[in-house]
Amino acid sequence: NAGVTQTPKFQVLKTGQSMTLQCAQDMNHEYMSWYRQDPGMGLRLIHYSVGAGITDQGEVPNGYNVSRSTTEDFPLRLLSAAPSQTSVYFCASSYSLSGTGSRGYTFGSGTRLTVV
Amino acid sequence: AQSVTQPDIHITVSEGASLELRCNYSYGATPYLFWYVQSPGQGLQLLLKYFSGDTLVQGIKGFEAEFKRSQSSFNLRKPSVHWSDAAEYFCAVGAMEYGNKLVFGAGTILRVKS
Numbered sequence: 107n108a109g110v111t112q113t114p115k116f117q118v119l120k121t122g123q124s125m126t127l128q129c130a131q132d133m134n135h136e137y138m139s140w141y142r143q144d145p146g147m148g149l150r151l152i153h154y155s156v157g158a159g160i161t162d163q164g165e166v167p168n169g170y171n172v173s174r175s176t177t178e179d180f181p182l183r184l185l186s187a188a189p190s191q192t193s194v195y196f197c198a199s200s201y202s203l204s205g206t207g208s209r210g211y212t213f214g215s216g217t218r219l220t221v222v
Numbered sequence: 223a224q225s226v227t228q229p230d231i232h233i234t235v236s237e238g239a240s241l242e243l244r245c246n247y248s249y250g251a252t253p254y255l256f257w258y259v260q261s262p263g264q265g266l267q268l269l270l271k272y273f274s275g276d277t278l279v280q281g282i283k284g285f286e287a288e289f290k291r292s293q294s295s296f297n298l299r300k301p302s303v304h305w306s307d308a309a310e311y312f313c314a315v316g317a318m319e320y321g322n323k324l325v326f327g328a329g330t331i332l333r334v335k336s
Contacts, residue, residue, distance in 0.1 A: 213265035
């Protein structure tokens, strides 16, 4: 089925470790983004991309890095994990930056990350 | 700065009763608005959206929402709730003047009593 695929679904890291959360979409969407979801805070934008080779920071970019070498993939890298990065991470894609297309933003099922 | 407020953290309704979830925004521009639903352990699914035209919009699963510019609100409604509607609901707002980046509310958790 077409959609956004995130891996892994669950991950436990030790403080200071690095890792990459994977996100892939097969809908040929130009716009992709990463959010983190924390209780009582909704979703906050980490980084986004408006096309291959173009990325920009969102609301909470510190401690995260992204790149967009292909239209399909948008990995999120944690450079040196901290307990404050314990969260659920969602990747989303849309054919338009505004998400006003017929399907809005399509979200992956999330990665639950715990940093100990 | 732009913000989105969902005043109710939790709402409990009886099955078959009507539902209204509130969303208020603070934007210095003409916004476009979304409601998303999230079932436990799942990603977000689009219920409906508004960006222009008729201020009463219909969505999936029998939901509707009304954009009221004078009240800066975009409340979500359903006339008769089903047990399967139990989930968390998020309002999101964006505007071209703010780079089209969406700002999400904190969410409202809906519980349905049988």
